[in-house]
Amino acid sequence: DAGITQSPRHKVTETGTPVTLRCHQTENHRYMYWYRQDPGHGLRLIHYSYGVKDTDKGEVSDGYSVSRSKTEDFLLTLESATSSQTSVYFCAIGELHEQFFGPGTRLTVL
Template identity: 90%
Template sequence: DAGITQSPRHKVTETGTPVTLRCHQTENHRYMYWYRQDPGHGLRLIHYSYGVKDTDKGEVSDGYSVSRSKTEDFLLTLESATSSQTSVYFCAISANYGYTFGSGTRLTVV
């Protein structure tokens, strides 16, 4: 997938626990994004980064935080997971022609 790796691929966690999802890219792209995908809502932007330590909020950022300490890694953290955060999470990088997406992380909060 064009040098983007997401981990884990699947995770089940309990309500109230912290969870961190990782996105790793090998193409040195400046922009990286975290989206969530839910039935009936399509892909919605959570947070994005435009460089090391430079991040900004998207339209559904409440309950999420991100960090980017290296160009290649973009981490998404759910500080205290809730059932409403059960979703499929996609990381993406911005290339000249559009986005390249990772394979996704399916997160279930029980």
């Protein structure tokens, strides 16, 4: 998986609790992305980063925040998890011509 790890790989949480997902890369890539994957929707971009402390919103950013304090780490936070945020979350690194994906985190919000 191109030197990309995600943690945790599985998480079950309750509505209203905060959740942080971590993406770690060893490729020194400038660009990092968070996607969610849901049946019938494919992958949708949540947020992306183009450098340390430089982030921007994707198409489904409501309810999510991100932080990138180091090149290798990109954190996705659900401030107050809702059942609609039950999904599989993928981190990716790369450029416009090719992206490399992590193994995914399966999040269930009860």
